[in-house]
Amino acid sequence: MTDVPLSAQLINLFASVILLLAFAMLAQRRVLTLINLFALQGLTLALSTLVVAVTTGQTHLYWSAGLTLALKAVLLPWILHRLVRRLEVKWDVEPLIKVPTTMLVGIALVIISFNVALPISQLSSTVSRGTLGIALASVMLAFLMMITRSKAIPQVVGFLAMENGLFLAATSATYGMPMVVELGIALDVLVGAIILGVFFFQIREQFDSLDIRNLEKLKER
Amino acid sequence: MPILLPIDVLLLAACAWLAVGFAGILAPRNFFFISKILFPLGAAVAVLAGLTSLRFLGGAAETAVLAIGLPGLPFHLRLDNLTAVFALLVGFAAAGISIFAAGYFRKGEGTAPGLMCLQYHVFLASMLLVLLADDAYAFMVAWECMALSSFFLVTTEHRHAEIRRAGYLYLLIAHVGAIAILLSFGVMTAGSGDYSFAGMRAQQLSSFWASVAFLLALFGFGAKAGLLPVHVWLPEAHPAAPSPVSAMMSGVMLKTAIYGLLRVSFDLVGSPIWWWGVVAMTVGLATAVFGVLYSTVQSDMKRLLAYSSIENIGLLAVALGLALLFHAYRMDGLAALAMTALLYHCLAHAGFKSLLFLCTGSVLHATKERSLGKLGGLIHRMPWVAWLALAGVIASAGLPPLSGFVSEWLLLQAFLFSPGLPHSWLNMVVPVAAAVVALVAALAGFAMVKFYGIVFLGQMREEALKEAQDAGPWERAGLLWLAGLTLALGVLPSTVIGIIDAATAQLLGTGLAERVEEHGWLLLAPITPERASYQPLIFLVVIVAAGLLGRILVRRLYHGRGRRTAAWDCGYVFQGPRAQDTAEGFSQPIRRIFEPMFRMERHFPTLRDEKPYYSVKVEDHLWHWLYLPLARLVNGISTLITALQGGRIAIYLLYSFLTLIVLLLVARP
Numbered sequence: 103m104t105d106v107p108l109s110a111q112l113i114n115l116f117a118s119v120i121l122l123l124a125f126a127m128l129a130q131r132r133v134l135t136l137i138n139l140f141a142l143q144g145l146t147l148a149l150s151t152l153v154v155a156v157t158t159g160q161t162h163l164y165w166s167a168g169l170t171l172a173l174k175a176v177l178l179p180w181i182l183h184r185l186v187r188r189l190e191v192k193w194d195v196e197p198l199i200k201v202p203t204t205m206l207v208g209i210a211l212v213i214i215s216f217n218v219a220l221p222i223s224q225l226s227s228t229v230s231r232g233t234l235g236i237a238l239a240s241v242m243l244a245f246l247m248m249i250t251r252s253k254a255i256p257q258v259v260g261f262l263a264m265e266n267g268l269f270l271a272a273t274s275a276t277y278g279m280p281m282v283v284e285l286g287i288a289l290d291v292l293v294g295a296i297i298l299g300v301f302f303f304q305i306r307e308q309f310d311s312l313d314i315r316n317l318e319k320l321k322e323r
Numbered sequence: 324m325p326i327l328l329p330i331d332v333l334l335l336a337a338c339a340w341l342a343v344g345f346a347g348i349l350a351p352r353n354f355f356f357i358s359k360i361l362f363p364l365g366a367a368v369a370v371l372a373g374l375t376s377l378r379f380l381g382g383a384a385e386t387a388v389l390a391i392g393l394p395g396l397p398f399h400l401r402l403d404n405l406t407a408v409f410a411l412l413v414g415f416a417a418a419g420i421s422i423f424a425a426g427y428f429r430k431g432e433g434t435a436p437g438l439m440c441l442q443y444h445v446f447l448a449s450m451l452l453v454l455l456a457d458d459a460y461a462f463m464v465a466w467e468c469m470a471l472s473s474f475f476l477v478t479t480e481h482r483h484a485e486i487r488r489a490g491y492l493y494l495l496i497a498h499v500g501a502i503a504i505l506l507s508f509g510v511m512t513a514g515s516g517d518y519s520f521a522g523m524r525a526q527q528l529s530s531f532w533a534s535v536a537f538l539l540a541l542f543g544f545g546a547k548a549g550l551l552p553v554h555v556w557l558p559e560a561h562p563a564a565p566s567p568v569s570a571m572m573s574g575v576m577l578k579t580a581i582y583g584l585l586r587v588s589f590d591l592v593g594s595p596i597w598w599w600g601v602v603a604m605t606v607g608l609a610t611a612v613f614g615v616l617y618s619t620v621q622s623d624m625k626r627l628l629a630y631s632s633i634e635n636i637g638l639l640a641v642a643l644g645l646a647l648l649f650h651a652y653r654m655d656g657l658a659a660l661a662m663t664a665l666l667y668h669c670l671a672h673a674g675f676k677s678l679l680f681l682c683t684g685s686v687l688h689a690t691k692e693r694s695l696g697k698l699g700g701l702i703h704r705m706p707w708v709a710w711l712a713l714a715g716v717i718a719s720a721g722l723p724p725l726s727g728f729v730s731e732w733l734l735l736q737a738f739l740f741s742p743g744l745p746h747s748w749l750n751m752v753v754p755v756a757a758a759v760v761a762l763v764a765a766l767a768g769f770a771m772v773k774f775y776g777i778v779f780l781g782q783m784r785e786e787a788l789k790e791a792q793d794a795g796p797w798e799r800a801g802l803l804w805l806a807g808l809t810l811a812l813g814v815l816p817s818t819v820i821g822i823i824d825a826a827t828a829q830l831l832g833t834g835l836a837e838r839v840e841e842h843g844w845l846l847l848a849p850i851t852p853e854r855a856s857y858q859p860l861i862f863l864v865v866i867v868a869a870g871l872l873g874r875i876l877v878r879r880l881y882h883g884r885g886r887r888t889a890a891w892d893c894g895y896v897f898q899g900p901r902a903q904d905t906a907e908g909f910s911q912p913i914r915r916i917f918e919p920m921f922r923m924e925r926h927f928p929t930l931r932d933e934k935p936y937y938s939v940k941v942e943d944h945l946w947h948w949l950y951l952p953l954a955r956l957v958n959g960i961s962t963l964i965t966a967l968q969g970g971r972i973a974i975y976l977l978y979s980f981l982t983l984i985v986l987l988l989v990a991r992p
Binding site: 211214218242245246248249250252257 | 972973976977980983984987988
């Protein structure tokens, strides 16, 4: 590891920041801070994609980077902020599992992800192949966050963060997905967020709270 | 070289049916357009399909590839003689039923007429495609279209809970059967991945896998045909459907299942093993006895006919078993006899059972009554329907000179040769089966006497029946067509055997036509005239002449001294309609004799009853022994599975999360 080019170092740095942010999100109890962390993760992701784009000269990656910046660092956090303000849910998040336990599980997940990703990244020939493990880990951590949170908004943030991880995996393993697929996913995420926003209002109206434990009543019998 | 091959014409006929169906959607509420233009158009297409098949019979097989469906997986179609016999059946039976339907449907009943028209014609087209299919994919697609369209037709009057229940039962069993059929096809590909029928023919299956394929097919097609123990949908669905639909399902759709069985067991799976024949025969006999016994004790006229259909399907399975048995022992001449009986009975049943179901439809419309106990004496108000129903009843009872007799006679002839089987057990046991078949035929006669006597003869049991109107011209035309077919099948057996012989020859390598045709069209002698022969036309002429002679003699000898009195008066001074035999009373001896076969709930009046009444409810043992325990089992398992569904999103997410991790760990490169 003596002669690692600057670009690869930068990519690794950004990837580590993303992982760090994922852990921070896992530990964060305040909704607004959670959204800010998510925005920060989106920004880092965009920067990382930009570096890959500059290094490899793939034009469509520029578009990806721009799209990520616009969507994940600006638009979605803005929508979520608005939602939080409209719904007045600034209170602390109550995780189902204690935060320290969650962190320990998260570390175990990171180890598993690195272990799983190692043989795959050896097959890949991209500059950014080392970050595959990190990408997988951030997907897992976001998933874990969705499981451990009982309020609706943190769950949606977890869902969006999972998409961030997937995007990182795509760029690091194969220089991004085809443009059409990427656009499609971006649109999906946007639409998903909007629909979920509508659902928040419905849930609140129905149960007077955004606690998804209320939804347990909806099962059959 | 003609421009359009027969297979193209049949394909066009299927497309034309679809087009007629979708034309109905364009004006779903335009009653006149749909009933007086589209349905007759559909009948014309049906006649075209029937005539094309008739002209094709005896020709060389034709194939076509239709590039629809999934990419790289086109529909393979093939028209051979077996297909043509059944396409003939579909076309000619559907023609009569469609004409009848043109006059049958009334405004404001159940589904919108346009939708009904669509479902009906999709049903017809999919039946034709089932017959034409030459790969498992096309077959299953058409098969499922057939099941779904008929399900919607059954639930036309879906506002009644019992009809929805009947439809559900039908759909459920149809799907269980379809799974078995799909598995059977899968076994027959032998892992080659080639799902075309040609590919299946080329496979050499071991006897174990061939038997698995056969048994799966027997179960799967049996579920559609109504073989025991998967018959329960039939007596529910047939009465629930409107009469033309019952006629179509009973007369035509059940035969597609028989077609499938023939296709698999004689064509696709290779050479049969002798015990398949025994299995088919045993199941068939059980079904036939069950069906006929239950049909004698019914008091709803459509249920009676539905059970009678089960009986006929049982007889067809017996014929199939016999053909398999002879074929397995390379006695192909006798196998051809059994096969001819089978195909003949398919045609005959399609004619007379459709006819009878349509007659019940006319009665239902005229009287609003399905229960036999409230009908009676309708021959005075509905002479057309009554006389045409008589043709169906005679054929169904297996009496000469109509169609049912010919096929049952051929079947019994085939049985008489079974002592020649080179197997000591079989040649002792199979003749017993012949005795059972004879018993079934006799009981079928009883059921038909009950049906006809109680509906049409005697005195009217209700005042309201005096208002009954005879069928309209469209309905009469449809009934006449089917009665004509029944008569033609009855009096021209040699000609008909000559027509369907191509299919027999295709399946078995040898036919019956040469031996039959050397005696001319008048005399039917399947083996030799010394052994057994039948001259239906002479029989008919003698019957008619004797009848006329009797009438003339009575008129001459008793001229002026005859007097009219109420029917079935039996010489009593006072005999009202209420004192006639009821539907329940008529079949009471049968119920007594075969008591262990029925599950009965009876209520007897006691001395202290203010309003004494007697009631008897006959139920199916299998329902309580097999279906209810099975339903409870499924319910129990699904309750266990609901435990997984706790309703907590976190738990659901955890499921997928754990699955993801396990998969990542297991599926490592």
